Amino acid sequence: MKKSTPATRAGVLFQEGQGDLPMLEIRTAWSTAVVYLHGAHVTHFQKAGEPPLLFLSKMSRFTAGEPIRGGVPVILPWFGAREGQPSHGFARLLAWHLEEVTFLRSGEVNVRLRLPTLEDYRGFTPFAAEYNVTIGRRLRLALSVTNATPDRELVLEDCLHTYFAVSDIARTSVAGLRGVRYLDTVGERAERVETARAIRFTGETDRIYLHTPHTIEIHDRGWKRRIVIEKEGAATTVVWNPWIEKAQRMPDFGNEEYRQMVCVESGNAGPDRLTLAGGQTAALAVTLSSAPLAAGRPAGRARAAR
Numbered sequence: 001m002k003k004s005t006p007a008t009r010a011g012v013l014f015q016e017g018q019g020d021l022p023m024l025e026i027r028t029a030w031s032t033a034v035v036y037l038h039g040a041h042v043t044h045f046q047k048a049g050e051p052p053l054l055f056l057s058k059m060s061r062f063t064a065g066e067p068i069r070g071g072v073p074v075i076l077p078w079f080g081a082r083e084g085q086p087s088h089g090f091a092r093l094l095a096w097h098l099e100e101v102t103f104l105r106s107g108e109v110n111v112r113l114r115l116p117t118l119e120d121y122r123g124f125t126p127f128a129a130e131y132n133v134t135i136g137r138r139l140r141l142a143l144s145v146t147n148a149t150p151d152r153e154l155v156l157e158d159c160l161h162t163y164f165a166v167s168d169i170a171r172t173s174v175a176g177l178r179g180v181r182y183l184d185t186v187g188e189r190a191e192r193v194e195t196a197r198a199i200r201f202t203g204e205t206d207r208i209y210l211h212t213p214h215t216i217e218i219h220d221r222g223w224k225r226r227i228v229i230e231k232e233g234a235a236t237t238v239v240w241n242p243w244i245e246k247a248q249r250m251p252d253f254g255n256e257e258y259r260q261m262v263c264v265e266s267g268n269a270g271p272d273r274l275t276l277a278g279g280q281t282a283a284l285a286v287t288l289s290s291a292p293l294a295a296g297r298p299a300g301r302a303r304a305a306r
């Protein structure tokens with residue numbers, strides 16, 4: 001682990017977390033965060049004086065080989081179900097290597113993780129993956145995937161499956177997707193165009209919005225908080241809330257927890273999946289920030305928060 005230019009108010013503790021899995025506890029002048037090596041999973045990010053930004057289920061498993069429920073699962077190299085394979089790929093089920101922790105001059109802390117290259121994982125073209133988590137006033141997550149096989153194409157999906165903490169799903173809306181085409185995967189799969197300026201939640205919601213590089217905002221009227229999700233290299237946005245019955249079917253999720261979370265996921269999935277030639281790299285990043293929600297602020301406009 002290399003340290004450079006230590007900032008006075010930042011600190012990192014490397015220790016055993018839940019389920020005895022190794023994790024990093026990070027503190028900066030603005031925020032605290034937790035990163036597990038298992039799945040390169042950010043389970044916590046909280047700015048001083050604010051509720052946590054990320055939701056983590058109280059029922060989550062913390063077991064090698066099982067996904068963590070909440071935080072930011074790294075979905076790779078496929079999104080969703082695949083016959084005979086784990087849901088959402090295998091990257092979230094494996095222990096990543098901690099490459100470096102860097103104390104930046106800005107006061108931010110950067111954690112660099114690497115997925116061990118698997119020669120042949122169930123027939124999948126071998127690839128290299130690196131993940132940079134930068135903690136400060138904002139949380140920046142940057143995943144890069146390189147096709148490690150010179151003479152074979154790599155077709156992949158990736159996604160930063162961010163679970164956001166909200167005061168109450170009934171007082172939460174998602175803005176920035178109006179006019180975007182999406183696959184509605186609840187019930188019979190259908191293709192639709194979003195008409196709402198602010199998406200509200202009144203039932204199970206599971207939508208894959210396509211070809212949309214735009215910034216998304218979550219407006220939480222209970223906590224009077226606006227969360228801003230800026231994307232790079234992410235054509236897809238997935239909006240998910242399991243609602244009552246699906247929550248009850250999920251063993252690692254509390255029956256009532258659907259009220260306290262919403263997933264707004266950034267990546268390249270379904271028709272937005274990526275094809276990489278040998279040696280080619282795909283870079284995906286999100287920057288998450290929050291700011292007070294101005295009273296009467298119209299939904300639907302995306303504006304960067306500081």
Ligand code: BG6
Pocket residue numbers: 067087088161206207238240265
């Ligand atoms: C979302 C999917 O991305 O992830 C949902 O759109 C799925 O369909 C959810 O239920 C959770 O998936 P998992 O595999 O973590 O239970």
